[in-house]
Amino acid sequence: MIKLSELYSGKAKTVYRTDDPEKLIMKFRDSLTAFDGKKKSEAPKKGYYNAQIAAKLLSLLEEKGIKTHFDSMISDTEMVVDAVDIIKIEVIVRNIAAGSLVKKYPFKTGQKLDPPILVFDYKSDEHGDPMINDDIAIALGLATKDELLKIRKLALSINSILLDHLADKNLLLPDFKLEFGRRKGKILLADEISCDTCRFWDKKTGESLDKDVFRFDKGDLVSAYREVARRIVPEIFEK
Ligand code: UDP
Numbered sequence: 001m002i003k004l005s006e007l008y009s010g011k012a013k014t015v016y017r018t019d020d021p022e023k024l025i026m027k028f029r030d031s032l033t034a035f036d037g038k039k040k041s042e043a044p045k046k047g048y049y050n051a052q053i054a055a056k057l058l059s060l061l062e063e064k065g066i067k068t069h070f071d072s073m074i075s076d077t078e079m080v081v082d083a084v085d086i087i088k089i090e091v092i093v094r095n096i097a098a099g100s101l102v103k104k105y106p107f108k109t110g111q112k113l114d115p116p117i118l119v120f121d122y123k124s125d126e127h128g129d130p131m132i133n134d135d136i137a138i139a140l141g142l143a144t145k146d147e148l149l150k151i152r153k154l155a156l157s158i159n160s161i162l163l164d165h166l167a168d169k170n171l172l173l174p175d176f177k178l179e180f181g182r183r184k185g186k187i188l189l190a191d192e193i194s195c196d197t198c199r200f201w202d203k204k205t206g207e208s209l210d211k212d213v214f215r216f217d218k219g220d221l222v223s224a225y226r227e228v229a230r231r232i233v234p235e236i237f238e239k
Helices: 046-063 100-104 134-139 145-167 221-232
Strands: 003-009 013-018 023-028 031-034 039-042 070-073 078-082 089-096 112-122 171-183 186-190 198-202
Touching (some): 046 070, 046 221, 089 145, 112 134, 145 171
Antiparallel strands (some): 003 013, 013 023, 171 186, 171 198
8 A cells, every 4th residue: 555645634643645545544643732732742652652552442343343444554653544524523422520521510520420421522623622412413414313323322332342341451431532434325433542532540540541641731641651552552562
């Protein structure tokens, strides 16, 4: 496969066209931003750890029957993915109250949410990613009623698989963000699952091992991401 021109560059990843029109290459970079891009930084090896964590978790989901855009890794930080039409909804799954949920509503940080809470945000920097409901998503033409139902079911199945998998790695999963895409009439899980898009807390200490370390200056980001990689992809440390 040949990497061609850049298609899109986001806050932490760059997407390239390839000689196969059905495939793209997604490169995980060391840059990171928070608070709508107001806080920016670089962290060496952050792209590597996120790419390895995402590859492992997307493969795990595929093994469990969830269709994803993941194809293969072509380097330590570059993933071949199926080209999809991205649905502009950020699907947030919450198992434990944290972050914006606690800011906006009378939940307490650390409060268990059982059953999990699903939140849909409109993926639009211009509008500040506002929370939407099914009616708004349908009226904006973001997705059909049937697609929203499928996305909801997929998000909850993905959550169960991830919770099961992380339980014996001493990692809590308070919340995470998913994105879905359409390909040949089917809904696929797209984007990434990594320390940039999930909250991971150490089960014993409650310590944040995710982007909150950067958002709130809680310590060394790369050490936190490395620790998650050590638990989720231990094989990369055996090389
Ligand atoms: N999240 C994300 N991208 C976004 C917004 C949220 O990956 O644009 C993730 C975030 O890392 C967290 C979860 O979604 O794991 C819930 O985020 P929340 O709504 O609490 O917002 P935040 O506290 O990150 O501002």
